[in-house]
Amino acid sequence: MMGNVTLLEFLSGGREVPGHKPWPRYQLDARGWRALVEQMTVSNWEVLAEWGEPAEVHVLLRGEDSGAIAVVSHPCPDGKFFALGRVRPSAIRLERAIRDLWGLVPEGLEDQRPWLDHGRWGVRHPLGKPRQYDGEPYTYRFLTAEGDGLHQIPVGPVHAGVIEPGHFRFHCQGETVVRLEERLGYVHKGIAGLVAGRPVADAARIVARVSGDSTVAYSLAFARAVEAALGIEPPPRAVWLRALMAEFERIANHVFDIGAICNDAAFAIMLGHMGALREKLLRGNDLCFGHRLLMDRVVPGGVAADLSEAGREALGHMLYGVRKGFEQAVALYDSTPSLLDRTTGTGVVGGALVHRFGAGGFVGRASSRGHDARRLPGYPPYDELDFEVPVMAEGDVHARIMVRVAEVRASFKLIDQILAQLPDGPVLAPLMLRGAGEGVAAVESFRGEVIVWVRVSEAGKVVRLHAHDPSWFQWPLLEAAIDGNIVADFPLCNKSFNCSYSGHDQ
Numbered sequence: 001m002m003g004n005v006t007l008l009e010f011l012s013g014g015r016e017v018p019g020h021k022p023w024p025r026y027q028l029d030a031r032g033w034r035a036l037v038e039q040m041t042v043s044n045w046e047v048l049a050e051w052g053e054p055a056e057v058h059v060l061l062r063g064e065d066s067g068a069i070a071v072v073s074h075p076c077p078d079g080k081f082f083a084l085g086r087v088r089p090s091a092i093r094l095e096r097a098i099r100d101l102w103g104l105v106p107e108g109l110e111d112q113r114p115w116l117d118h119g120r121w122g123v124r125h126p127l128g129k130p131r132q133y134d135g136e137p138y139t140y141r142f143l144t145a146e147g148d149g150l151h152q153i154p155v156g157p158v159h160a161g162v163i164e165p166g167h168f169r170f171h172c173q174g175e176t177v178v179r180l181e182e183r184l185g186y187v188h189k190g191i192a193g194l195v196a197g198r199p200v201a202d203a204a205r206i207v208a209r210v211s212g213d214s215t216v217a218y219s220l221a222f223a224r225a226v227e228a229a230l231g232i233e234p235p236p237r238a239v240w241l242r243a244l245m246a247e248f249e250r251i252a253n254h255v256f257d258i259g260a261i262c263n264d265a266a267f268a269i270m271l272g273h274m275g276a277l278r279e280k281l282l283r284g285n286d287l288c289f290g291h292r293l294l295m296d297r298v299v300p301g302g303v304a305a306d307l308s309e310a311g312r313e314a315l316g317h318m319l320y321g322v323r324k325g326f327e328q329a330v331a332l333y334d335s336t337p338s339l340l341d342r343t344t345g346t347g348v349v350g351g352a353l354v355h356r357f358g359a360g361g362f363v364g365r366a367s368s369r370g371h372d373a374r375r376l377p378g379y380p381p382y383d384e385l386d387f388e389v390p391v392m393a394e395g396d397v398h399a400r401i402m403v404r405v406a407e408v409r410a411s412f413k414l415i416d417q418i419l420a421q422l423p424d425g426p427v428l429a430p431l432m433l434r435g436a437g438e439g440v441a442a443v444e445s446f447r448g449e450v451i452v453w454v455r456v457s458e459a460g461k462v463v464r465l466h467a468h469d470p471s472w473f474q475w476p477l478l479e480a481a482i483d484g485n486i487v488a489d490f491p492l493c494n495k496s497f498n499c500s501y502s503g504h505d506q
Contacts, residue, residue: 004043005039006065006066007043007061007062007066007068007070008024008066008068008070010036011024011026011072013032014026014032014072015027017073017438019229019435019438020071021229021231021437021438021439021440022228022439023069023071024070024071025058025070025071025072025073025438026072026073027073027075028072028073028074029074029075030074030082032074033072033074033082034082037082037083037087038087040084040087040088043063044064044065045061045062045063045064046061046062046064046358047061047084047088047091047094048060048069048358048442048449048451049094050091050094051094051098051192051453051466052127052128053102054103054127054128054129055075055076055077055079056074056075057073057081058071058072059091060440060451069377069442071453076104079103080104080105080107081104081107082107082108083095083107083108085111086109089476090356090357090359092109092111093476096111096112096113097115097116099112099125100114100117100125101116101117102125102128103124103125103129113141114138114140116184116188116505117138118137118138119133119135119136126190127192127193142169142183143179144171145171145179147173148173149173149174150172150173150178151172151173152172153169154167154169154170155168155490156168157183164186164501165187165501166182166183166186166501167184167186168182168183169181175487176485176486177485177486177487179479179483180479180482180490182475182478182479184475184504185505186501186505187502187505188505188506189502189505191206191465191467191506192464192465192466194206195207195462196463196464197461197462199461199462200300200456200460201299201300203462203465204219204222204299204300207221207467208295208296209295210469210502210506211469211503211506212293212295212502213249213253214249214253214450214503215294215295216242216249216298216445217246217249217444217450218467219295219296219298219299220242220298220441220443221441221450221467222300222467223242223299223441224452225440225441226300226431226439226454226456227301227439228437228439228440229437229439229454229455230431230432230433230434230437230439230456231437232300232429232431233429234301234302234428235425235429236425237422237423237424237425237427238301238302238303238426238429239381240381240421241306241422241427243385243414244419244422245285245297245298246443247411248281248284248285248294248415249294249445250408250411250445250446251281251322251411251412252278252281252282252285253446254404254408254411254446255274255281255326256275256278257495258270258274258401258405259271259273259275259278260495261343261397261492261496264491264492264494264495265343265492267336267339269332270329270332270333270339273325273328273332274329276325277325277329280318280321280322283318284315284318284319287311288307288312288314288315289305289307289311301428301429301430302426302428303427304428306427307422312419316419319412323412340398342397342489343396343397343398343492343496344396344397344398345396345398346398346485346489346493347481347482347489347492347493347496348395349367349477349480349481350395350480351368351369351393353367353477354367354368354369354395355369357477358473359473360372360444360449360470360473361445361448361449362404362407362447362448363447363477363497364448365389365390365391365392366394366396366400366402366403367392367393368393370389370391372389372444373442373444373448374387374444377442379441384421385414385418386413388406388410390406390410400496407446433458433459435458436455436457436458436463437455437456438453438455438456439453440452447469447470447471447498447500447503449470450469451466452465452466452468453466467506469500469503469504469506471499471500471504474497474499475497478494478499481493481497
């Protein structure tokens with residue numbers, strides 16, 4: 001174990017894999033990988049994503065001090081690797097999923113229970129060396145809690161209303177929650193398997209549907225990863241239109257989230273008001289770009305729809321009304337003491353835990369972690385735009401609401417700048433094949449950092465792909481947020497996180 005060393009200094013002892021962009025990829029042997037894990041006990045390198053292949057494991061790391069980013073790979077000819085989850089709790093569920101999907105065993109990981117695999121796929125390790133199940137579907141072993149007067153409350157996986165499936169197992173003493181454990185994976189879609197062997201254009205449509213409320217973010221991350229792998233530069237106008245779409249997606253989700261959180265505190269009028277504002281935004285999307293949710297609008301090489309002058313004028317009128325209505329709703333929230341009583345001090349997540357898990361988005365920023373991928377590592381056109389990243393320290397439901405409020409206001413200002421500086425020109429560059437390559441991208445979605453890694457063949461087809469949702473690092477923190485709160489506050493806490501089931505399970 002070395003002393004104060006940067007990430008790239010440490011990795012210089014490994015073998016750099018050629019053709020990986022925009023950040024390097026290094027291969028480490030078993031000794032080097034174990035040294036990496038041990039070094040992470042003293043170095044504050046962040047795990048951004050971890051995934052597998054049939055005989056190799058990969059982790060995307062960022063040096064928190066230097067900001068340097070690299071993919072670290074470790075061949076696993078014997079099907080095993082030294083677990084990162086031993087030193088980074090954010091990697092525990094990732095490594096359980098790696099075992100489920102690829103059959104690679106994380107040695108030294110205390111929790112070896114299946115995570116995505118519920119015993120209903122028909123085969124084990126579908127992306128590695130598949131083999132038929134040799135038994136019945138699993139009986140999942142939930143963790144136990146001991147104490148006088150404890151009882152369990154199982155919730156889900158089927159919920160009331162239109163919501164994706166997830167199971168929550170509460171251990172309670174009276175009305176107070178003493179332990180919450182989640183069981184996810186019910187909407188696993190096999191994205192990595194679905195895109196393998198498909199042309200880039202077909203794969204883009206699948207990746208856009210990993211989590212429908214973040215379709216712009218996923219499309220942009222995939223497009224940037226493919227462009228990096230193939231050495232393609234999208235036209236300047238397309239780059240700015242991508243940012244415009246991303247900010248509209250951010251506003252629409254934040255606005256509706258604020259209303260939904262208030263609705264879970266029995267303040268339904270806020271949901272109605274915010275729902276109407278979201279509808280105006282979605283109609284604006286449809287009018288200007290041809291799709292309410294902006295699905296398949298961002299594509300490798302640029303964008304699939306341009307903004308006309310009539311569309312720009314319509315956006316200006318729509319934004320004026322939405323801004324006015326939004327500020328009225330925020331004033332209503334601020335002036336309702338009974339609502340503030342429900343949100344203030346409820347569902348607190350400490351800053352130390354948020355930093356330890358590397359949680360981003362409004363969950364991280366409400367607990368003092370101010371990371372934003374638009375700033376670090378950064379990507380155009382945000383390097384030419386002026387915007388604030390709001391950070392609070394309270395870490396409660398109220399803080400997560402107020403971070404959303406500040407982000408909506410910041411996005412409005414970003415849209416003003418984008419429309420004022422939008423360059424002329426084409427919006428799509430041809431996908432010129434210049435040989436095989438690998439690329440990775442980090443994009444700030446409304447939830448936090450979306451990661452996409454891709455390997456493209458010389459024929460322009462996807463060989464491998466991994467997409468990482470920010471919810472992976474936020475779901476475990478929801479378990480901590482509800483600890484010591486009453487059961488009735490769980491919907492409020494849950495909605496203030498608004499983690500993606502689909503993005504996580506993919």
